[in-house]
Amino acid sequence: MAYSEKLIEHYENPKNVGALDKEDPEVGTGLVGAPACGDVMRLQIKVKDGIIEDAKFKTFGCGSAIASSSLATEWLKGKTVDEAETIKNSMIAEELNLPPVKIHCSVLAEDAIKSAIADFRSKQSARRTLASEPEAQGATPRAAE
């Protein structure tokens, strides 16, 4: 399969590979996909004063999946959470010139972004209500809904 130069660059030199502390209240974590489907993405954002100051990912998947998550973390950094929510899979697919059979990789990246934001928001609202109703976070990891 012939891939675009941008895709190959992101695949060979992926940006922002790594992990953020998922217990940190300022960090939102999204884990989407399934091993049996051949791709799993974990995307994390660290938000300070409403701005995404850092983003990290780890991806099990094909070259397009790795490139899509690398690009997503690049785009997230510096955006507000609301701006981040407007990132669409079609934008990722267009930027990397994904072939039709690989569009699902960009869909997964969008899901990962949404899932990370949802996790961050639920942590924030949990923190606000924490004083009245302490809640323990489940120890088992879970994929995004």
Place this chain on the structure above:
Amino acid sequence: MAIQFPIYMDNHATTPVDPRVLEAMLPYFTGKFGNAASRSHAYGWTAEEAVSKARETIAKLIGASNPKEIVFTSGATESDNLALKGVAEFYKEKGNHIITTVVEHKAILDTCKRLEKQGYEVTYLNVDKEGLVDPDDVRKAITDRTLLVSVMLANNEVGSVQPIGEIGKITREKGVLLHSDAVQGIGKVPFDVEKMNVDLASVTAHKMYGPKGVGCLYVRRSKPRVRLTAQMDGGGHEFGMRSGTLNVPGIVGFAKAAEIMLQESEAESKKLFALRERLRTRLMKELDEVKVNGSMDNRLPGNLNVSFSFVEGEALMMAIKDVAVSSGSACTSASLEPSYVLHAMGVGDDLAHSSIRFGIGRFNTEEEIDYVADLVIGKVKKLRDMSPLYEMFKEGIDLNSVQWAAH
């Protein structure tokens, strides 16, 4: 010797033409270009003589007693189609049942599907976790309506070598025909149509260092005499079983490839085995969570099919683009489904996605093996550093306990 890039390690897909084969073929494109069916002049006689000699050599390679049992075709897909459809049609008054396995090549499986649409019944036998068929299952599946059993000699993905000799005893005893797609195993593991009671066998030249576009179907002539209905109408070539002007240069190349196999296959298989083991032991020593797919005891010497857990196959192939290999990952196929062969062996979809097939061949060297081992080990480590699954595995999380959102 300097290594040539990309390193070719996909010899189950096809093999390069051996220079000795090419040399033998060349005169038959120009000076000796005659039509083997021309009976009236020397051009035809020369071509016919080359074809007869080729029949003898190829018959010898597979243990056939009569050279006329070799029917030249365009390759194994045609041979498989001719064997199954030809037998099914010819013997349709006698029965309507065919037995095969779930791990056959698509040339067999899709032919069987078409026959089912035409009213034939097909039993698809399962394989064990090593990809092997139980001969007892063949025995149990045979009914009084069974015409033919078709089992491959060796699997193209995982290299499992089927017990054709044992199956042959059963089919002979029960009086049903045995066909074997022998493409992957010829010249690599023992194959003898007489000793193994094989009645029909498909062979192709391009998997044994011969040219593409030529192969044959072995059709037994005595005890029992196998009949089949031709699937192509025309000049009645090849004893009425396959019409079409013979591809004389191809047939000459096919025979030269067979001659080389007759002389060198024993030593070559040992060499391939040594190279395969050199690669396997290094990968397994220097990486954790590497699983070999298929049988270690009954396996093609040059085949190594391995799953590198937590790394996706296509991503790994992109990372080792200096090496030509293939993967059972869905991402490498147009269908987006992982390998049906691995699936049939009970390999989970996650490991199927992580599988790579190395097909080591005649022209691979120790230097190449070492280069590939270094490269693969480095890239698997790099991709695992990027893999959330490997991180979770290292943290002791049971990945099966995670509720994944399938998509």
